[in-house]
Amino acid sequence: xxxxxxxxxxxxxxxxxxxxxxxxxxxxxxxxxxxxxxxxxxxxxxxxxxxxxxxxxxxxxxxxxxxxxxxxxxxxxxxxxxxxxxxxxxxxxxxxxxxxxxxxxxxxxxxxxxxxxxxxxxxxxxxxxxxxxxxxxxxxxxxxxxxxxxxxxxxxxxxxxxxxxxxxxxxxxxxxxxxxxxxxxxxxxxxxxxxxxxxxxxxxxxxxxxxxxxxxxxxxxxxxxxxxxxxxxxxxxxxxxxxxxxxxxxxxxxxxxxxxxxxxxxxxxxxxxxxxxxxxxxxxxxxxxxxxxxxxxxxxxxxxxxxxxxxxxxxxxxxxxxxxxxxxxxxxxxxxxxxxxxxxxxxxxxxxxxxxxxxxxxxxxxxxxxxxxxxxxxxxxxxxxxxxxxxxxxxxxxxxxxxxxxxxxxxxxxxxxxxxxxxxxxxxxxxxxxxxxxxxxxxxxxxxxxxxxxxxxxxxxxxxxxxxxxxxxxxxxxxxxxxxxxxxxxxxxxxxxxxxxxxxxxxxxxxxxxxxxxxxxxxxxxxxxxxxxxxxxxxxxxxxxxxxxxxxxxxxxxxxxxxxxxxxxxxxx
Amino acid sequence: xxxxxxxxxxxxxxxxxxxxxxxxxxxxxxxxxxxxxxxxxxxxxxxxxxxxxxxxxxxxxxxxxxxxxxxxxxxxxxxxxxxxxxxxxxxxxxxxxxxxxxxxxxxxxxxxxxxxxxxxxxxxxxxxxxxxxxxxxxxxxxxxxxxxxxxxxxxxxxxxxxxxxxxxxxxxxxxxxxxxxxxxxxxxxxxxxxxxxxxxxxxxxxxxxxxxxxxxxxxxxxxxxxxxxxxxxxxxxxxxxxxxxxxxxxxxxxxxxxxxxxxxxxxxxxxxxxxxxxxxxxxxxxxxxxxxxxxxxxxxxxxxxxxxxxxxxxxxxxxxxxxxxxxxxxxxxxxxxxxxxxxxxxxxxxxxxxxxxxxxxxxxxxxxxxxxxxxxxxxxxxxxxxxxxxxxxxxxxxxxxxxxxxxxxxxxxxxxxx
Numbered sequence: 001x002x003x004x005x006x007x008x009x010x011x012x013x014x015x016x017x018x019x020x021x022x023x024x025x026x027x028x029x030x031x032x033x034x035x036x037x038x039x040x041x042x043x044x045x046x047x048x049x050x051x052x053x054x055x056x057x058x059x060x061x062x063x064x065x066x067x068x069x070x071x072x073x074x075x076x077x078x079x080x081x082x083x084x085x086x087x088x089x090x091x092x093x094x095x096x097x098x099x100x101x102x103x104x105x106x107x108x109x110x111x112x113x114x115x116x117x118x119x120x121x122x123x124x125x126x127x128x129x130x131x132x133x134x135x136x137x138x139x140x141x142x143x144x145x146x147x148x149x150x151x152x153x154x155x156x157x158x159x160x161x162x163x164x165x166x167x168x169x170x171x172x173x174x175x176x177x178x179x180x181x182x183x184x185x186x187x188x189x190x191x192x193x194x195x196x197x198x199x200x201x202x203x204x205x206x207x208x209x210x211x212x213x214x215x216x217x218x219x220x221x222x223x224x225x226x227x228x229x230x231x232x233x234x235x236x237x238x239x240x241x242x243x244x245x246x247x248x249x250x251x252x253x254x255x256x257x258x259x260x261x262x263x264x265x266x267x268x269x270x271x272x273x274x275x276x277x278x279x280x281x282x283x284x285x286x287x288x289x290x291x292x293x294x295x296x297x298x299x300x301x302x303x304x305x306x307x308x309x310x311x312x313x314x315x316x317x318x319x320x321x322x323x324x325x326x327x328x329x330x331x332x333x334x335x336x337x338x339x340x341x342x343x344x345x346x347x348x349x350x351x352x353x354x355x356x357x358x359x360x361x362x363x364x365x366x367x368x369x370x371x372x373x374x375x376x377x378x379x380x381x382x383x384x385x386x387x388x389x390x391x392x393x394x395x396x397x398x399x400x401x402x403x404x405x406x407x408x409x410x411x412x413x414x415x416x417x418x419x420x421x422x423x424x425x426x427x428x429x430x431x432x433x434x435x436x437x438x439x440x441x442x443x444x445x446x447x448x449x450x451x452x453x454x455x456x457x458x459x460x461x462x463x464x465x466x467x468x469x470x471x472x473x474x475x476x477x478x479x480x481x482x483x484x485x486x487x488x489x490x491x492x493x494x495x496x497x498x499x500x501x502x503x504x505x506x507x508x509x510x511x512x513x514x515x516x517x518x519x520x521x522x523x524x525x526x527x528x529x530x531x532x533x534x535x536x537x538x539x540x541x542x543x544x545x546x547x548x549x550x551x552x553x554x555x556x557x558x559x560x561x562x563x564x565x566x567x568x569x570x571x572x573x
Numbered sequence: 574x575x576x577x578x579x580x581x582x583x584x585x586x587x588x589x590x591x592x593x594x595x596x597x598x599x600x601x602x603x604x605x606x607x608x609x610x611x612x613x614x615x616x617x618x619x620x621x622x623x624x625x626x627x628x629x630x631x632x633x634x635x636x637x638x639x640x641x642x643x644x645x646x647x648x649x650x651x652x653x654x655x656x657x658x659x660x661x662x663x664x665x666x667x668x669x670x671x672x673x674x675x676x677x678x679x680x681x682x683x684x685x686x687x688x689x690x691x692x693x694x695x696x697x698x699x700x701x702x703x704x705x706x707x708x709x710x711x712x713x714x715x716x717x718x719x720x721x722x723x724x725x726x727x728x729x730x731x732x733x734x735x736x737x738x739x740x741x742x743x744x745x746x747x748x749x750x751x752x753x754x755x756x757x758x759x760x761x762x763x764x765x766x767x768x769x770x771x772x773x774x775x776x777x778x779x780x781x782x783x784x785x786x787x788x789x790x791x792x793x794x795x796x797x798x799x800x801x802x803x804x805x806x807x808x809x810x811x812x813x814x815x816x817x818x819x820x821x822x823x824x825x826x827x828x829x830x831x832x833x834x835x836x837x838x839x840x841x842x843x844x845x846x847x848x849x850x851x852x853x854x855x856x857x858x859x860x861x862x863x864x865x866x867x868x869x870x871x872x873x874x875x876x877x878x879x880x881x882x883x884x885x886x887x888x889x890x891x892x893x894x895x896x897x898x899x900x901x902x903x904x905x906x907x908x909x910x911x912x913x914x915x916x917x918x919x920x921x922x923x924x925x926x927x928x929x930x931x932x933x934x935x936x937x938x939x940x941x942x943x944x945x946x947x948x949x950x951x952x953x954x955x956x957x958x959x960x961x962x963x964x965x966x967x968x969x970x971x972x973x974x975x976x977x978x979x980x981x982x983x984x985x986x987x988x989x990x991x
Contacts, residue, residue: 070797314838363793364706390701392709471662471673475681485677487610487660525838527699529715533722547728552711556798559711561825564753565727 002051004028010046019043019059025411027298028052033060037357041302044400053410054299055400067303067358069286072114072251072270073555079249080272084110086440087267087276089254089290091118093230093426094418095282096237097433098440103244105441106451110276111238111246112269114253116554117514118507119234121284122422124517125362125394127308127340127348129322130226131424132169133194141404145428145435147193150224152430160236161462162228163343169225169322170205172216172379179218186220196223211318211382216325225322229343230426231517235507237433240460242506244453250507251555254283257293263413264294277447278414278440285359285397287405287419294412299405299420301397303359306337306351307368309391312525315383316345323379337372339379344492344520347383349376351394362393389525396422406432408439416440463501465519467493488538489531491524496538503542510543512536513553536560580606581898583672583686584891585661585839588616589880590871591692592644593887594894598690599651603895606654606684608661608674614648615641616694617717618880620724623745625772629881640880664689666843669866687898688866690890691840691854693873695833700794703737703831707793712800716742716830720749729753731826735803736760737791739767739774741878741967743830748777750828757783758824761805763790763812766941768967769830770878790814791827800825833876843867848922850912851875855922857907858932858974859893860886868894875920875935878969882935889933914988915939917966924985929976936972938964938989945989949974951982964989 001009007021007028016039019032028047034040044057086102088095091113099111115121130153136142157164173179182199189197198221205212205219242248249271258266258273266273283290288301324338339349352371369391377383399405399420409415416439418432425432444450464477466484477497478485484497502509502518509515512522512535521535522528528535536559540547548560582598584591587609598605613619618626621637628634631643648655656676663673669687697715712731714722720742722728732755736743739762747757760778765788767774778785786805792814793804802823806814835852837845846855846863853874854862860870870890871883907923917937924932934949942964949957949972956978964970 314841360797362797363708366704366706366792369704369706386702388701390699471681474675478675478677478680482677485675485680486658487675490610490660493660493662526696527701529697529699529718532714532718533726533728536728537726547726552798554798557711558799560722560728560730561732561755562729563727564723564729 006050007047010050011043014039014042014046016043016046021047023052024056025298026053027056029056029058031058033062035062037061037064037355041355044300044302048400048402054405056297057300057302057400061357064357069114069253069289070360070554071253072116074251075270077272079252079269079274081275082110082272083275084108085277085444086110086280087112087274088280088282089267090282090284091115091234091238091248091250092121092123092282092284093119093234093237093429094421094432094436095280096234096241097429098280098282098418098436099241099246099248100237100244101433101437102440103241103246104437104453104456106453107444109241109246110274111241111248112252112254112267112274113248113250116250116511116551117509117517118238118248118250119231119517121360122394122396123234123426124231125308125392126230126306126423126426127337127351128227128230128342129340129427130164130228131427132222132225133192133424134171134189134197134220134222136424138192141406142424142428143192145404145406145431146424148431149424149428150226153226153228153427156430157228159458160240160460162232162236164226164228165341165343166224166226167321167341168221168223169324170209170212170219170221172205172213172219172323172325174215174217174325176217182218182220189220194222194224197221198223209319209321209323211380212323213325213379213381227322227340227343228426233426233429235518236460239506240458243461244456248507254290254293259294262411264415278416278443280416280418280436280440282418284421285395287397287417291417291419294409294415296409296411296415299399299401301359301399301420303356303361303395304398304422305354305356305361305393305395307364307372307391307393308348308350309369309372309388311347311349311383311387312389313345315347315387316341318382319347319380325379337376339376339383347380356395359395359397361395364391364393368393390527398422404428404432406435408443414443416443463505464498466495466498488534489521489524491526491530492520494519494521499535499538500542503539510539511551511553511557512539512559515539532559577671577683577685579685580604581686582688582690582891582894583608583670583684584690584692586616586692586694586873587614587655587657588692588694588871589618589641589644589883590694590873590887591616591690592641592648593884594690594692594870594891595653596644596647596651597888597891598895599653601892601895601899603898605895606656607648608656608659608672608684610658610660612658614645614655614657620717620720622724623749626880629879630884644884661839664839664842666864688868688894690868690870690894691837691873692871692887692890693836693839695835695872695876697829698832698834700827700829703829705791705794707795708797710794710796710798710800712796712826713794714826714828716740716746716828719746719828723749723753729755731755733758733824734826734828735791735822735824736828736830738762738830738832739769739785740830740832741769741773743828744769744773744777746828746830747783748781751781751783758822759784759786761786761789761791763788763808770967792819794827795821800827803827833872835873835876837873840867848918850918851920853920856920857905857923857925857928858921858934859925859928860890860921861893861897861905861925866894866897875918878967882969882971885933908982908984910934910985910987912936913986914990915942915945916987916989919987924979926979926981931976932974934972934974934987936970936987937966938970939966941965942989945991947972948988948990950986950988951980954980956985
């Protein structure tokens, strides 16, 4: 059954008969009031899959404030009147990859990001997994983009110079009777197009991964699963985009559109109004808000938080594969996380999945940690709570349909949506970017000819990463530039030269978290205890900021309150 | 990297332990060099501008830099090679030890040693390692980082501070921040008793009217850009937060003094045996680890509360390393020294029965105990007994065992009892 009546019926079942249901532009709209966030979420899901284009969930939750995005404090007119062919809203992995794909064409491209850096939200707050495509169902965009994206990663890694470890994953089976389904799951996955899937026995799992939980009853092995550092992938796309002529504007928030009937004429930001031929909505958890600015709201994003814990590098030898033990029968919309290797040599565990009313709620809680420790840590029997060096949370941008929205707008001539991108969004990003860029070019071509960019260079100019050099290469580099000879971050062994490169890179890092995202300084087991004081001085020296103006991340996150002594002190102690 | 410089003893770290070790090794006739990752020697003493150092060793109240200067000058006078601003990239064992290092002048180079003294100190436990939840704003620092920012770089990290943990560095920073014009709202300690030295409670908190809250901890940090406040909670005897006792304290800085972790990660590839309780290598009384030729001292061996004992262990390790390198060594005949009743840990963890010099034994009690007796037993035989009016975990105890007392046995047990 489909249509408004079907939605009503589903809501009645949930005891939410008071919710008003209507249809607007082929989307179903829910209005009314409920008592809890869980009810809000349940109502949204009840309305999904009933033959509409999407679910617009406008239900109010009693006692809950409306959710609003962080906006940068700056107000100026520095971008007023700037004219671009394409404006990309959002500097996550999708936005940055779209920007890079668009630079294959001879276009003036701007990427606007409200945060102080790219990869600030879900694109740095995830487990870095390049999924094999096992989870998404046939007929979904997720499946198509995941399979294509996974395959494209090898080339992307080679061109853009980021690390990709195709370690493969073991999907562990928990119940003995699951084994009966092993052949069926394998056949189903193979039919979907998941490459190389193997069904392996309990003993074989034990051999491949000796520290695996004794609860496992066999596994599916997926050789195409990989891991990357998601923030480095995002950065690589952004930097290559900039090298090929795109411009990245940080601390720049989109506040609305100047509409000319069914066309976006101007993109209104806190830095003035930008003109644009085409606009790409890659705004992550706020993509529905951006759609609303163009009167094209046919979906609602709700946030699903996931917490991830990073383990000390001393654990790196304890596990080779991505390990997960999903619940085959599950009411949640997540596979429940696992324990992964990372490209840097740590292990990580997570993420869990918790529906949250605030989309920028990155706070961690004891409950989340308990889930990780109780439910995931035991997948590898050698891991201890004391191995945890840090933890953080991210929020997935979910639609109630649980599928990606990747399409030109049906109602706005020059808008392309890349929305509802959550897991496996990172894995899908290269493929999404390819399609979205093509959609944008098609839109531009309606009005004028779009020519290829004759100077496009797919290879990123990669600055030295000393950890990937041999000792003799390292020595040669230090002889050329002694700044590479001084180690600033002791835990991750990051030199001053690498930090200076990050500060002066194509997308400059002007705060400590931004440096961390590029070169890992402060990401090790002391969590910046030793290097923070040096980093503050290096940033101040390189950028001309006063030390007390140097921030950890966003404006306002100043690390120091004041200088206590007159200048002339001895540095570098 | 072709012609490899070769030394009898290489000391890793030029803090108080490393300096003392180098001097002792030099004094014993070894060719010794020191490698240090910072620009200047002295280790953490460089930033400890308060006094109270050297009471045992020099019978004087020195500042940290003054204390360090004593040994830095001696190292210079002795002409001991000191590589500063030099980072150890890789440590391998092959006919002794091969260290691959880098610095600005020599780029990447290798040094070879017959014996190695690891005097690598410790790092601070972080907010995440004590499981504080919430966002990750600016303004959460470990006490040692704050000390460096204020005392060496001349920066004030915040204006209204909460300190978690009553470890000595935290107490000292409470006073230091107050003197620099910041407000210290309070020091919160999860345990029912302070973890720092009594003299620091008096001199750093009581003298400045800074409240100390026992059996309370910080459970969450609030604020997304800069710290805006913290949640404080009372804890039960199990040290778990008691629900319903949360209190919000506005502040812009949270400073952690919640423990130190000996830094021995660089030694792991050598197969060194670590003590779960101290975090340092398991050693005999000459501070010799299970890896032949590898010695450990100072805070990398176990966290000390007085630098004087750090220097003492450096001397022991340096001298023993020199003897090892120069070939005067005998095959050790080790028996385990086991910490039992009411002993938190003991160093050394082995006694070498072949070594006939007084053995220094350091231990800490598990909890505060009054009128107790320490027993050192070899089978039925009492090797040593000593009465204590009070034993407090923050205060390390030190005894010296006469080698004449040591007899053939399978194990020696140290315990505290009534």
